[in-house]
Amino acid sequence: MTDGKRSVGKVSSYRFEAEPFHCDFTHRLSMAQLCNHLLNAADFHAMERGFGMASLNGEKETWVLSRLAVEMDEQPRQYEEFFVETWLEGVKRSFIDRNFRIADPAGRAYGYGRSTWALIETDTRTPIDTSSMSCGSLSEWIEAGKECPVERCSRVVVSKEATLLDTVRASYGDVDVNGHVNSIKYMERALDLFPMEWHATHRLKRVEMAYIAESHGGDELAFFCEAPEESERRVRIMRNPQGAGGGVEVCRCGFNFVNI
Amino acid sequence: MTDGKRSVGKVSSYRFEAEPFHCDFTHRLSMAQLCNHLLNAADFHAMERGFGMASLNGEKETWVLSRLAVEMDEQPRQYEEFFVETWLEGVKRSFIDRNFRIADPAGRAYGYGRSTWALIETDTRTPIDTSSMSCGSLSEWIEAGKECPVERCSRVVVSKEATLLDTVRASYGDVDVNGHVNSIKYMERALDLFPMEWHATHRLKRVEMAYIAESHGGDELAFFCEAPEESERRVRIMRNPQGAGGGVEVCRCGFNFVNI
Helix, strand or coil: CCCCCCCCCCCEEEEEECCHHHECCCCEECHHHHHHHHHHHHHHHHHHCCCCHHHHHCCCEEEEEEEEEEEECCCCECCCEEEEEEEEEEEECCEEEEEEEEECCCCCEEEEEEEEEEEEECCCCCECCHHHCCCCCCHHHECCCCCCCCCCCCCCCCCCCCEEEEEEECCHHHECCCCCECHHHHHHHHHCCCCHHHHHHEEEEEEEEEECCCCCCCCEEEEEEECCCCCEEEEEEEECCCCHHHCEEEEEEEEEEEEC | CCCCCCCCCCCEEEEEECCHHHECCCCEECHHHHHHHHHHHHHHHHHHCCCCHHHHHCCCEEEEEEEEEEEECCCCECCCEEEEEEEEEEEECCEEEEEEEEECCCCCEEEEEEEEEEEEECCCCCECCHHHCCCCCCHHHECCCCCCCCCCCCCCCCCCCCEEEEEEECCHHHECCCCCECHHHHHHHHHCCCCHHHHHHEEEEEEEEEECCCCCCCCEEEEEEECCCCCEEEEEEEECCCCHHHCEEEEEEEEEEEEC
8 A cells, every 4th residue: 555665754655556445426535535545645654653543542632534625627537646735834833834746647636635633632532732742842744835735624614504414323334443433434425415416417526524522433423415506415414303402513524516 | 455466376475564554543444444454455356366356347237245255363563564465265056256365564464354255247247257357257366275273154144033223325335336235344344333332342253245225325224233142143134124125234243353
């Protein structure tokens, strides 16, 4: 899965393949599977520099994804190899900004991504200042000058008038190694709200994910959707919506499609 | 993802890695993600010998999975590399029997699998005799003597008394490059029927999948479950269960768990 494990610069590149069963019916890699690979690349990059999940878990610390924006001109085709470059753009208290560039083997960009991650204490789930990390300051890894020509994730505003489209129970397959519902599963579940006919006529160009709170296996998740523009969808995911105040806001998603 | 692309013997071995987000909350590769890798290995093996999905699709033929049985003593841990060996055990009219051996880097077996695939015509979805394949007879690839010490998939009998546990609509993310609901998605959806407490106290040792008919995006899928033994679950998945005769049987799953 990985290339460049011996690279210790600020930027690393990892090789992936658009596996057939990670592609959708258009024979292109799905956005959700691409984003899973971005998370893998982030973890590999951090691990090689001493601040990956595996080294942090021993210290009862972990990274949680706070914001993610990915914009793709096209997705890799079934069986094609592609490369994910990743680097830190900035570090501020508990947060790091990490960027991505997704390219074909010739180096041509398919698209770019921007993400923000928070360092938290695994027991209390509260943020920790990254300057206290035992691996030393992260600022030595910052590569601020590298181009990343996509906008950062917005606040992904979803109005109170959004319509309840579905309610699902978070289950075994939604939960990841961190013991909570996996960040990308929210995206998958939200994209499943739209009918096949929509996906057959629209390509997902840009996705924004704003993560607010965690949810766990067994939680009920309610999906509220609105369409600010013809080709745009926003989704608010509420945990245990029968609870006080309509439950807890877990995540907001923004999807910009283009006609195909 | 792949090793041994230049191997043209009867058996090939492919390297994979237990990616963190393919592991469950026990930090081991999930059975569904393992089975997805078995399907990848099957496709790579077939592709290297001229009868993979990519070459067949040009001829309006494809492979569909008919039976799958996988039995694991343990699953690879998060970040571990593992190897999937695969080979054909037999060929009979439209069907091939393909076996798997899953091993750690030292060659020690984690477990084994057995599968049966049907060659079908993509437009009519009817079986085609493999002897008519333009790549030539598949029998030259048969490796009948290699050990595969797990039982083949049973008929996975599910009685009429099985209980309806859930009904879901097959959606965008369930559909794969073949345009139908992906074989492994049925397994994921069925494993999601069992509460987190069950998965926290039971490890899935053996899975059997019997695929009967196809389903597509938008189809309603009903999951009927029974427990022939304390640690065994069987699930029947029916398509459009409001239809005549209670709908169409799509798939039957058998799960054998062990206490942990």
